[in-house]
Amino acid sequence: MPLQWSSDLEVGIFELDAQQKELFSRFEAFSDDIEKEHGHNGVADFIGFLDRYAHEHLKYEEHLQDKTGFPGRDEHRTAHRHFMDELESIKARMNSGGDTKELAFLIKGMLIRWIITHSKHLDKEFSDFLLAASEKAEQEFVKKRLGEILVASDLVSRATLERALERQKETGKRLGIILLEMGVAGKEDISSALMVQEGKSRFTKKLGNILVESGLITYATLEHALENQKCCGKLLGTVMIDMGVLKIEEVIDAQAIQKGMLKMDSPALHGGTE
Numbered sequence: 001m002p003l004q005w006s007s008d009l010e011v012g013i014f015e016l017d018a019q020q021k022e023l024f025s026r027f028e029a030f031s032d033d034i035e036k037e038h039g040h041n042g043v044a045d046f047i048g049f050l051d052r053y054a055h056e057h058l059k060y061e062e063h064l065q066d067k068t069g070f071p072g073r074d075e076h077r078t079a080h081r082h083f084m085d086e087l088e089s090i091k092a093r094m095n096s097g098g099d100t101k102e103l104a105f106l107i108k109g110m111l112i113r114w115i116i117t118h119s120k121h122l123d124k125e126f127s128d129f130l131l132a133a134s135e136k137a138e139q140e141f142v143k144k145r146l147g148e149i150l151v152a153s154d155l156v157s158r159a160t161l162e163r164a165l166e167r168q169k170e171t172g173k174r175l176g177i178i179l180l181e182m183g184v185a186g187k188e189d190i191s192s193a194l195m196v197q198e199g200k201s202r203f204t205k206k207l208g209n210i211l212v213e214s215g216l217i218t219y220a221t222l223e224h225a226l227e228n229q230k231c232c233g234k235l236l237g238t239v240m241i242d243m244g245v246l247k248i249e250e251v252i253d254a255q256a257i258q259k260g261m262l263k264m265d266s267p268a269l270h271g272g273t274e
């Protein structure tokens with residue numbers, strides 16, 4: 001269905017994807033209500049949702065476009081401004097004329113245009129750009145040395161790797177065997193690193209470690225968040241937003257780093273653009 005959410009629209013950043021999916025599902029419910037002749041009762045509520053979408057989702061998307069250097073960001077930002085202008089004009093009509101059926105159809109038309117020309121076209125270009133960056137970063141890990149993959153994945157510290165490599169020179173044994181003998185890595189850790197090396201599995205650095213290394217949170221805060229996460233099953237980033245220790249943009253940046261869309265040494269988690 002042309003106006004429905006499809007997984008190829010995902011950018012792989014949880015918050016952005018969740019907000020976008022909500023737009024599609026809220027729009028579908030709104031359209032159904034209009035068809036059932038009682039739609040205009042939900043106009044004020046839907047406008048309220050669109051206002052939040054415009055001030056949150058579009059802002060976070062622009063934030064990530066700036067951070068990743070997305071080449072189409074100027075054109076994209078112009079389209080966002082146009083959507084916000086249209087929304088302001090709809091809000092003005094609502095304030096002066098109330099939530100009429102005519103207004104409901106006006107909003108529906110605006111959303112159909114938005115989904116076809118923006119969500120399914122310009123947003124898809126951004127999603128493709130992010131996924132290509134992620135794929136490129138992933139490829140850089142294929143054929144990397146086992147020790148480097150283990151360090152980059154936070155499974156082994158740099159100092160431990162150096163001790164293991166020294167021992168390897170003395171014994172001639174394979175690195176994985178030495179790390180197992182030293183008791184510093186488990187069989188599963190070695191197997192997962194080998195899978196990454198062979199290109200059979202994705203490289204992932206833990207989100208919590210990215211946040212600690214960036215200096216945004218302390219290790220104690222991470223432990224506290226992991227404890228809080230146990231009770232509710234939420235994603236770690238969401239738990240930390242709820243705890244008030246992180247802003248949503250910081251979690252988005254950390255996820256982008258985790259997926260290789262941003263580099264750790266970029267200004268991502270240290271200020272930068274709005």
Ligand SMILES: [Fe+2]
Nearest residue numbers: 061076122123
């Ligand atoms: Fe967009």
